[in-house]
Amino acid sequence: MQRRLIKVQETDNVGIALVDLSKGEKIRFEGEDIVTLSDTRAKHKIALESLMEGDKIIMYGVLVGKATSTIDKGGLLTTENVKHQSAIVKAKTQTFSWNPPDVSKWKDRTFMGYHRPDGQVGTQNVWLFFPLVFCENRNIEILKEAFEKELAIGKISKQRQLLRNLIHGNDIGFNDDNSENTQRTFENIEVKFITHQGGCGGIRQDSQTLAKLLAGYVKNPNVAGATVLSLGCQNLQINLLKEALDTLDSNLQKPVLVYEQQQMGTIEGMLNTIIKESFEGIKEANKIQREPAPLSKLKMGLECGGSDGFSGISANPALGYASDILAALGGSPILSEFPELCGVEQELVNRCVKDEDASRFIQLMKDYEASAEQVGSGFDMNPSPGNIKDGLITDAMKSAGAAKKGGTSPIQAILDYGEYVVKPGLNLLCTPGNDVESTTGMVGSGANVVVFTTGLGTPTGNPIAPVLKVSSNTELAKRMPDIIDIDTGAVIRGERTIEEMGEVILENVIKVASGEIIAKADQLGQDDFIPWKRGVSL
Structure with a gap:
């Protein structure tokens, strides 16, 4: 029987519904009964204990919000009873140590x-x-x-062929001297x-x-x-x-x-x-x-967009495990989207190898949020309507799941937008949370492949780097098979572990990097390019 509720970290006081739950449903969870107080759609959160106004909401082991009114045990968390809140970060608070994954079976692997x-x-x-x-x-x-x-970069599109057929009276066999030669030069x-x-x-x-x-x-x-x-x-x-x-x-x-x-x-x-x-x-x-080239030559951009309430417990941590393997092999994973790191700064600061990188990360985050506040916005306005609809109701909640793409390895470098990746290991790159602007920035910093997790679906690609799409749930993979390369829904169903799915992701990256398979975004000709414009027009 499929699990109905999950808690990510031991210290969390909220759980994530893995399936749709009905009002009054009794769930046996961690040795006690929890009764849902309202209909709760899969991916949304319920309180595992009674919360009073002002109480902290803890998820992924970090502060992701505060209660703005009483939420009884089993109650649904919504934008009406929860507000964004994140911890204040000033400096490193602990020494970091890392237990890297076993990469013995990967160390001699190559890509073409x-x-x-x-x-x-x-x-x-x-x-x-x-x-x-x-x-x-x-x-x-x-x-x-x-x-x-x-x-002859590809065949005539199906849409152009359809239009031709309509223009010429649905003559499916229509052809003329101007039709494309499909033989590659x-x-x-x-x-x-x-x-x-x-x-x-x-x-x-x-x-x-x-x-x-x-x-x-x-x-x-x-x-x-x-x-x-x-x-x-x-x-x-x-x-x-x-x-x-x-x-x-x-x-x-x-x-x-x-x-x-x-x-x-x-x-x-x-x-x-x-x-x-x-x-x-x-x-x-x-x-x-x-x-042939060693896997250490891979610079892998880590992206998420159209995220849902499952992204942070399936696709993102699975990509994080693949990131850890690559980092242990001397490759360079790249984590970006600074607005979507709000709330997990302390963990990231503690993971910085150099103190000056920790300080630079804090300053870049402060400067970025200050610039957003100057125009009447802020990181707390980050979740999109689609995010909220599918269970991500605060920026810190979204960030805690998004950061899982970066795995657990030490952070070797902090880069501002436009700076190039030269150090092996995990690099943090300052970009917006906007999917295309972020992907554009990572490729400009040297990413030669991008892995993009999504819970809602997005066709985003890049002109020069393959972009693999990873769905957080099987329903999306079935609904949009033309854009999804890898489905991590088996993690939600308990059929595969995070580690197993992470290895599946890395295997697919190697195949795409070698030209053995073509990423769905490239098959669609999805060549998105949007530079980040920080200033105003004059």
Whole structure:
């Protein structure tokens, strides 16, 4: 019989419903009877003891809120009777020690990747086109249309085929001379394109930050070379990109072709030059072959979005175990989304190897929340309507589950947005909680693969790094099979342990990193790219 209620940590005073519970239902839990006082949907929380107004709500062993009115034992926690609250963190409070998982069966494992001159290894081989300013987005789109059609990057979409059939009277066999050639021209290289709305019109700091992000995409091991378009008069000047690249790697050994429209005359002449020269670079990059690489060469972004009340007890801790294995092997897991670490700062501070990293993390969190409060918001406004509907009713409650993606390993580095991952082990990267902005930032900091947990479903992907989706529950995996790569619902049903599911995740990461399977987001062509804009438009 499936369990009906679970408590995450021994000190918790709330439990999570694993199935829908009816009002008046009696549950035998930890040696005593708990009677539900109202209908409670799966993923939501009930009080395991009577709580008075002002009492602390403890979950995952940390403070996640306070009662704003009396909640009797068996009562449902809601946004009406619980308010966000988190502990105040000032410095380390204890010495941290780690008992790493047994990695003996993983230490000799490899993935088939693209080796770069700087020692990094890519999971994909991409030639990347991007603009320095939004004024060049149209030219990027023209190049995208030309290259994608002529290099046959995939088949005509089912939606376009449907429309063709409708236009031509449902003639399923309709074909014409303009239909795409589905034969790939190059087997070892992908050509990808990104656009954005930055580079000018905002504060200069945003352009400088964007330059660092774009430089990180060029530096990313998944990129073999890049074509960059500049208008000429924008804030994000070519020299800013070159300075950012030089900061990352003063001896960058990959081709970067830069074109400035205001110096090249007509659009047609410029585009013709770009196509000819980029094509030669793409042909050369196609010669690079996959070769074996140790798992220590993986930099794995840890992301969650569309979270639900099961995310923190199935998908996230399973990913956390995979993260611990990778960290123990010398790889680099990357935990981001700082607004979704609110409430678990003390645990993370205590896990920092260096005191200066602990201090930097505290300061970045304070500065971030202060900037949110300046515009009338705050971390306590973080849970989305979807989160709340599916059982995450305070930011601290959401954060306590989200942080489980980072496992239990020591934190080796604290990075601000746009800084690149160079240290093996767990890295914390300051990004927003916004799914695409966070994923965009992690890949710009070197992630060559991203694992994305979700309880509600999201199609988010990335132009240059594969993004694997992990569902927290089987219902989602069955409802949206086209976006879910891995289902951790067996943990909820008690059929698999966190550790077993973590190993399943890592096995899938290795297969995707080796090109053996294609992540669902890549199958859908989901190339999302949104830089974090911290300032205002001017």
